[in-house]
Each structure stands twice: as structure tokens, then as C-alpha cells.
Amino acid sequence: MKFLFLLIVSSAKLVAQQKLTPDHFMVNESNLVYKQPEGYRYFEAETRIFLPLIGKGGLGVLDYLINTNNDIMIGVSAIPFLEADDNELRLRVALTNGVNKNNDATMESVHPNNNWKNIMRAFADSMKVADFKSDDLMSLNADTVVVFPVRMEQPHLGKYDKCKCLIMHKDYAGVGRILYLYHDQNEHLVDAEIRKTWGMLVFRPDSLDNPAWRKKLSTR
Numbered sequence: 001m002k003f004l005f006l007l008i009v010s011s012a013k014l015v016a017q018q019k020l021t022p023d024h025f026m027v028n029e030s031n032l033v034y035k036q037p038e039g040y041r042y043f044e045a046e047t048r049i050f051l052p053l054i055g056k057g058g059l060g061v062l063d064y065l066i067n068t069n070n071d072i073m074i075g076v077s078a079i080p081f082l083e084a085d086d087n088e089l090r091l092r093v094a095l096t097n098g099v100n101k102n103n104d105a106t107m108e109s110v111h112p113n114n115n116w117k118n119i120m121r122a123f124a125d126s127m128k129v130a131d132f133k134s135d136d137l138m139s140l141n142a143d144t145v146v147v148f149p150v151r152m153e154q155p156h157l158g159k160y161d162k163c164k165c166l167i168m169h170k171d172y173a174g175v176g177r178i179l180y181l182y183h184d185q186n187e188h189l190v191d192a193e194i195r196k197t198w199g200m201l202v203f204r205p206d207s208l209d210n211p212a213w214r215k216k217l218s219t220r
Helices: 002-015 025-029 086-100 112-123 134-140 184-196 211-218
Strands: 032-034 040-043 063-067 073-080 144-149 162-170 174-182 201-203
Touching: 025 032, 025 073, 032 073, 112 144, 112 162, 112 174, 134 144, 134 201, 162 184, 162 201, 174 184, 174 201
Parallel strands: none
Antiparallel strands: 032 201, 040 063, 063 073, 073 174, 144 162, 162 174
16 A cells, blocks of 8 residues: 555656646546636645655645635645556455455455545544535536545644645546645635635546546446
8 A cells, every 4th residue: 555655646746847737747647627726826835745644655746726815725636547457456456355364355446546545544534524415526527526634743834734635536537636735723714715616626528538448338
């Protein structure tokens, strides 16, 4: 699992030099459409790695945006669909079940495109995860959307000691991740800000027009 986290962080560092725009190649590779939310401007941060937990792996950030009126910071990430053949997935299942001493793992659960679930388990307060209604999913063209408070053991960028993370996932398309960073002074505004910026990332209507999805359909 540590390997997968390191892979995401390293990829984000490699692409961090390209400013986040609607034609950013990581956004395109993840089958997403990006729109800069109203009231936000780009913020050049000292780091593109989000490290909320002491001594643990972090999450890569493509770019930061800040609302100059209320000081809420947004960190945006896009994770493309990762293809894996059946032999590789069978090996992952065998290794995972061997380590855990059970037979719970399946080819679907170990697929790298489902790594967002592992991120939730590592960083979320599981008692406070919020799911969304079908209308919310449809507006983002996503299969799953969750928002959860991140466990923060140390402040980010020197002052943000609270964070909520929105993860949106579409099978065989990719993952979008938005970090909402805040503190005691603007905590009361963050939920409204999440709703206000809803739709800054949306999966493209043609997200499923890719070889991996067509291959999946052909096997049904």
C-alpha cells in the first residue's frame, strides 16, 4: 500500500510545474473538466505534497487556489485510470490475501483504480464520511463522491490545521480530489464553500469512451 501512495506523490511532483488550467494533461488523462471557481486565485505554495499525518505518506497536489475573502485554500489533484492486466491483478490478490491471512481480496478490490478507497481509510475520520445523493453524482458525472474530514496531526502551509477532502471517482475513467484547507477562524464557512465550488471538477461526458471500458463491456 505504501508503494501506491508513493506513486501518487511522485507523479504529482513531476507535473507540478505545469499550471493548473482546463487543458492540464493530468486533468485530461483523468477524463476530467476543470473550471477555476469564482472568487479564487492561484497560490504559489512552498510544497505540492500534503502531509497531514506525522511520519506517514502524503498526497500530491497539482495546484493551490485561495479565496482572498475568507482565506480558504483549495488543493486540486487528478489521478488517471491505471490499467492492470488480469495476471497482475491475480498476483495482487494472492499477495494481499497472504499478508492479511484471509481470502477477502478480489481482483476488483486490488485494482489500482480503486486506490482512492485506501486513501480514505488512511486519512479519514470514518465516522464522519458523507455520501451524496444521485443528483449530486449526476452533476459531476461520477460513480462515487465522498467528503470527509482529514485527520490533521500537523498544520499545512504553516497555518491550516483543518481539512476536508472531496474525492470523486468514475470507474475506468479516473479520480478527482479536492482538499479544502481551513482553520478556526473560517471553519464555519467551509461547508458552504464546498457547495459553492461544486462542479469545479466534472468527469467528461465521453469519459467511458476508452479502451479499458470497452474491454470491460465486451466481457459481460
